[in-house]
Amino acid sequence: MSRPKLRAGIIGLGVGKAHARGYRGSEDAELVAVCDMNAQRLNESADEWGVEARFTDYDEMFRKAKLDIVSVCLPNALHAEATIAGLKSGVHVICEKPMAVTVDEAATMVETARRAQRHLMVSYNYRYRADAQWINRVVQSGRLGKIYHAHIAWHRETGIPGWGVFGSKKLSGGGALIDLGVHILDLALWMMNFPQVLTVSAQTRSLFGPEGRKTWGRRPGRIGQDEFNVDDGGTAFMRLAGGASLAMEVTWAEHTQPKEDSFRIELQGTEGTAILHVRHYSSEDTIRLYTEIEGEAVTVIPVIRPEGAQGHEALVKDLVARIRQGLEPSTTGQQGLLGVTLLDAIYRSSEQGAEVRLG
Ligand SMILES: NC(=O)c1ccc[n+]([C@@H]2O[C@H](COP(=O)([O-])OP(=O)(O)OC[C@H]3O[C@@H](n4cnc5c(N)ncnc54)[C@H](O)[C@@H]3O)[C@@H](O)[C@H]2O)c1
Known part of the structure; x- marks a missing residue:
């Protein structure tokens, strides 16, 4: 008997549309819910993909949609909050880049994934x-x-x-x-x-x-x-x-x-x-x-x-397949944290006019 597909959701339907192509093209997942605070954008996309479960509030989506995996495609400052909410509700998360806007947030996301024993992946589609x-x-x-x-x-x-x-x-x-x-x-x-x-x-x-x-x-x-x-x-x-x-x-x-x-x-x-x-x-x-x-x-x-698929579409398909097969994801939360750490050092160095040494 074949295993059930992963129930996938997307939060944020700008670049989230590219994630949708990945889920919709995957043999291992089914796009079952979408969320965007912009109701027009939400309904246009959901109609096009035939997705019934539509939300303007992602906490409600996590409570009701019974997801296995979600893509967080919100503005950068909302990545941490939505990702942590998803992980705590037992959902694997693919988070858009940059994974967070501060190192503390990114580290908390990685730690939350570890505790929840869920995968946190970052959207390094290139x-x-x-x-x-x-x-x-x-x-x-x-x-x-x-x-x-x-x-x-x-x-x-x-x-x-x-x-x-x-x-x-x-x-x-x-x-x-x-x-x-x-x-x-x-x-x-x-x-x-x-x-x-x-x-x-x-x-x-x-x-x-x-x-x-x-x-x-x-x-x-x-x-x-x-x-x-x-x-x-x-x-x-x-x-x-x-x-x-x-x-x-x-x-x-x-x-x-x-x-x-x-x-x-x-x-x-x-x-x-x-x-x-x-x-x-x-x-x-x-x-x-x-x-x-x-x-x-x-x-x-x-x-x-x-x-075949390239970029976002290939990334989403690959990450979904790896989760299904019990393999480590190829773009990890740790690598997302590294990106945020280096960007933080870049901005600090520029502000201070000095070289920043990393621990
Ligand atoms: N990997 C890539 O190549 C790539 C490309 C484009 C964007 N991105 C990243 O994707 C993220 C989104 O960028 P975008 O270009 O899609 O932006 P966007 O503004 O087009 O889309 C963001 C969507 O989020 C919705 N939204 C905002 N706050 C919300 C909330 N609290 N609840 C529900 N919906 C909310 C907005 O209504 C909007 O539709 C950013 O982090 C960006 O860096 C990555």
């Missing part, structure tokens, strides 16, 4: 790109030798989110660095097998957002005076265990190639350098690998053919 997974396999195979430096970046020309609460420090915990930086930091550290980060030195800035300039989907000029008290760009340098280092640049907005929105992970090793450069979320022509063969410099341009 690990589920076929090109990122290929580079990860190349690094793990040892072909690049010892990785001694990572240079990572995310650049946007006109990319300050113009929806939601991304410009609010109180509700989002930070701006470009916490929004985009957390993804590329996770990708690089995952590919490097999570070396210990010893120190963080950073400088953040807020130049375009406070003036209402360069908001996503609008023209680069001035567009209004919405609340904006977070960073719209910054730079960080990290010393890693074993003498390695990481340099990072992130912008939501800058003067560069019009409409630019690209991220880049460059891993430099003693036997080769691998570069993942994703432009406008495309999967085409994203990798270069530089090495030497028989004494000559060689450039490798692999052709990656993504198969």
Whole structure:
């Protein structure tokens, strides 16, 4: 007899729609309940997916919907509260990134999951790109030798989110660095097998957002005076265990190639350098690998053919399947806590104008 599917719910139906594709495409789960305080958004999505159980209050959803797993896709400042409520009600949680806005909150989430013996997973969906997974396999195979430096970046020309609460420090915990930086930091550290980060030195800035300039989907000029008290760009340098280092640049907005929105992970090793450069979320022509063969410099341009689900859809399917099979999830609460810890160090370093040493 086949085992019953996991009963899944989603809280927050912005990027939550991408989680829905994962649950609805999974053989191991069934999307049975959705929650959003915006009733119109709630009903539109629930109608489209044929989901009967609809809630505007997630505590009520946890009491009534008998869930096994939930995706928390709320604004950053609400992640901890909703995740902890879910874990305490006996539900596994996939939490959107960044997992929380403070280190204390993230640590409490991890501890609550441990006590409740439920899985807490974080939505690091870029690990589920076929090109990122290929580079990860190349690094793990040892072909690049010892990785001694990572240079990572995310650049946007006109990319300050113009929806939601991304410009609010109180509700989002930070701006470009916490929004985009957390993804590329996770990708690089995952590919490097999570070396210990010893120190963080950073400088953040807020130049375009406070003036209402360069908001996503609008023209680069001035567009209004919405609340904006977070960073719209910054730079960080990290010393890693074993003498390695990481340099990072992130912008939501800058003067560069019009409409630019690209991220880049460059891993430099003693036997080769691998570069993942994703432009406008495309999967085409994203990798270069530089090495030497028989004494000559060689450039490798692999052709990656993504198969099946990618990104959020693949992440949700994989995490659900792992829970069903009793396996450890591949993106853990501990890794979410690490991301929050590094972002906290970045913001502290910038505020203090000094290097921050991590314990
Ligand atoms: N992994 C990724 O690539 C990715 C992409 C986009 C967003 N995100 C993350 O997802 C989260 C949400 O971002 P978004 O772009 O979907 O934002 P959004 O504003 O589009 O959606 C958030 C939704 O939450 C609802 N909501 C707010 N407070 C609520 C409450 N108390 N109870 C019920 N519903 C409530 C809002 O009505 C809204 O529909 C953020 O943490 C963001 O960082 C991750």
